[in-house]
Amino acid sequence: MNPEAAARLARWHGRLDGWQGGDTLLRRSPAQAWFRRRAAGRLAVLGYHGVEDPANFEAHLDLLQRRFVPVSLERVEEAAHGGRALPSRSVLVTFDDGDHTVHAHGLPLLAARGVPAVCFVIPGLVGTSAPFWWDETEHLVRNGGTTHRVPPARPDLTVHTLKLLSERERQLALAELRATASAPCPPQRQLTAVQLRELEKGGVVVGNHTLTHPCLDRCGDDQVRREVLEAHDRLTELTGRPPTSFAYPNGNVDERAHRFLTQAGYRSGFLYNHRLADPGARHPLRLDRLVVSSRTSVVRLETILSGLRPALFRAGRRAARAVARAGQPLSSRS
Template identity: 55%
Template sequence: MPTTDRTAGGRRNIDALLRRSPLQPVFRARAARRLAVLAYHGVDDPAAFRAQMERLARTARPVGPDEVARAAEHRRPLPARSVLVTFDDGDRTVLTEALPVLARLGIPAAAYVITDLIGTDQPYWWTEAAHLVRHGARAEPLHGLGPTAAVRRLKDLADPERRRALAELRTTATRQAPRQRQLSRADLHTLADAGVAIGSHTASHPCLDRCADADLDAQLLGAHERLARWMGRPPTTFAYPNGNYDPRADRVLRTLGYRTGFLFDHRHAELAPAHRLRISRLRVNSHTGRDRFDTILSGLHPAVHRLRGGR
């Protein structure tokens, strides 16, 4: 059996053991008094995603970002078992795969988009970087690193250095990254008209805590102004790229009138979040298996993840 298959099988066995653990009912009862904000990206397994959403429709109380904002602003807790579905980056599968399911089940959601990519065929910078490294690209800060480690290192660099390293990768790779069709402005309206709130995920998705003041302001203001112009109203919900919170961004977002801001920290949130621009989210994928999905919703998986030193 290949190593990757054995690893995946081991993880499935652990997920099954966790779901059947005597701790699971305890965590599930506690989770009923917490807000679960699910942080997806694309939908690469439509059947599994449909099963996940059908489960939420049966057992949870789906809410939208405006309901979360009102609960935070008025300090009035949301109903028990509230869950908010979110998508980062604006992958087209949110439109083609997720939206039909969400609309059929009446589940509200939020999609956080990278405005520089709207209407283009540019790949995400991190998928581009991984592709370039796989095809022989070199950059001094990434010496000796494979694709995954190189992307992790790029996220840790000061943003000007990240951009220089990307430029170097592009000039040294034997093959450029394939193009990737992104959402259009019309697609954003289709999503919004069907109950998916369109939020900001910055202009180009840098890690904000690695940006200089002027660059941070430009990322937030540029994305905000574009979305306000495209949608006919300013966005009021935001997701931090890579989940990297920055107090400077918090101040700018408050000035711009944002009502909610979301992390990527694999934790439950409060039913009336005390820090409305720093709300926790749970990491999940469309291909997350049933056992792990259950323990993510209960909070048992996040707790074990933290005990193992996960971020």
């Protein structure tokens, strides 16, 4: 794609994304119908975090039951290892981080409909009131926290920049933010061991999301081993069974983690790359996932499940990169 065409596509995608009727237009478009037919043989792995909007999440589940086939992690792992093929329009529901709302709001809604799911948990936080480090970072920046290790930026952008640092530098930056902020981050409700067992009893399988949630590709060898294997041991102790599934923090794949997961007998690993999955064609430890939120509208969810919106997202990103390589900002193009 030449830079001129890339610029036009990026502008069109941005305007459509910001227009209130854009999702409805996409859902009714011939492209949606084409993408939906193409997606019928793929697996849609929905990657949520919390269940911040229970009513909207309930609407998501209603859509999945009407038009898709919710499947279990066990069935996905079977297909990923050459077993029975999944039904057409299969979907797997997953959650990252182990937010307490998955237990408080998600579990009752999932259990009432018999929809299986997976919750990838950070066992280093289980039973504590420690905040997620990204939530703490945003709070500290909003309250005047500074660090010389990254340029000053909005709280959410500071989190993104910290993820690019080595793990040691990230920890030092966080210490500086804590020392300079006018108020510490308040305690945050985390899942307990009892709640983990209740999730599993209710059909939500507990998976491994590392011990403390660093970006593994920014860690040293010893820390990668600890983050994967100590988390594995702790989750085994907490739930009474060894986890078989892993989700890479921030979606950052790391070959060292891959080796440790294989060593520990993991049967599946999940990315966070906003793509439909093909368990038979991908390595079982490299399964694709779609990015979604419990606040995502049902109309938008339909275009995510078809693969149309993810395709537009990737096209817009490629366009932006093409323009950047051409050395001319999008705002200067008419």
